[in-house]
Amino acid sequence: MVEQTHAAHTSISRKAPLPAVSDLYNIDHLLSEEERMVRDTVRKFVRERVLPIIGTHFEAGTFPRELVSEIAALGLLGMHLEGYGCAGLSAVCYGLVCQELEAGDSGIRSFVSVQGSLAMYPIWAFGSDEQKEHWLPRMARGEAIGCFGLTEPDRGSDAAHMQTTARLDGDAYILNGTKMWITNGSIADVAVVWAQTSEGIRGFLVERGTPGFSTSNIHQKLSLRASVTSELHFSDCRVPVQNMLPNVLGMRGPLSCLNEARYGIAWGVTGAARTCYETALEYAKTRIQFGRPIAGFQLVQNKLVIMATELVKAQLLALQLGRLKDEGLMHPVQISLAKRNNVREALHTAREARSVLGANGITLEYPIIRHMNNLESVFTYEGTDDIHTLIIGQAITGENAFS
């Protein structure tokens, strides 16, 4: 018995292959062949099509719109939805796609998250048959772009008290109000807009060009620069009754969309963290100071070890969350835990990785400061770090500390 235990112990320690530096826990081994294939396809796309252009777009403050048709051709728009031309992939596949896209840039992942989780999902889950038939196939093909209007200038975290109104008037709703910080806003063909009605909060599909609906872009952003962020203005905007999402009432509508998107973020930021860690590791191995590579100094190794450890932990959290989602067992509190932890740690990784590169870390020649600045937005959107702390705090204590 003692010998058997000893044999088992030695076989584990001696035969296990040396793990890859970016996958110290061999998480690859936990994925199916299909999941690995989806991940590798998107990784290749990012390497070949995103990385060569993203720094220039970030610097110019432009969204690489030329990539939309290619992203659509890969089946990544609404990929986790069934039917209507959507790929119907598992939650884990969706997560892996977000991870690889955000290894390129959070702006690209944001585009895909908004299109699939915040614009297509509510139409798919709460729309009429006509709305689904009209929008979803075109959105899956990238021929129509969507956005999600929840946040307002004076109602951010407290979105339930939104001030935008929709008043029923014959065969139309009259929308008035302003939405702010809306990803894809000015390039969207359809805006999913949440507004107060006499019955409670409802969602509306507002088409570009509807009289009374206008957009303006938010400038001077130093984060998510390769992503369009806009304001949506509604001034007595008449939206036909048949453009209202009929199958949801109240905050359950927007919150269920946010759950979908937050799930993708929990995965996505592991990609950004991986890129920062890999860049810092490579740099540390070749940068010579005091006559030796800086990777040989204990303080630098400590930073790299923390990055590698947090990457493993974040990926395992995301994967377990995905497995729970695929089994229909995912709870919103688990999403909050993963979103909060993984964004925090990705941001910390980016900052530490930036310091490993010294002065070189502040230029766009390396991807780190771009990721670092992007992650500041990711820390804030889709529920700030504080709001997720309160959600988890309430779940474990039973006490509401929101207000």
Ligand SMILES: Cc1cc2nc3c(=O)[nH]c(=O)nc-3n(C[C@H](O)[C@H](O)[C@H](O)COP(=O)(O)OP(=O)(O)OC[C@H]3O[C@@H](n4cnc5c(N)ncnc54)[C@H](O)[C@@H]3O)c2cc1C
């Ligand atoms: C680049 C970008 C893209 C975005 N895209 C979209 C989009 O597509 N659609 C959309 O609807 N929105 C979008 N947003 C908006 C985003 O969701 C909001 O910024 C976010 O919800 C926070 O709202 P706020 O910025 O108004 O901050 P506030 O709610 O004003 O919060 C300010 C600070 O106060 C803290 N705080 C607030 N309430 C509490 C509390 N009860 N207890 C403790 N602390 C509290 C917050 O954590 C934060 O630190 C985007 C934002 C950015 C930056």
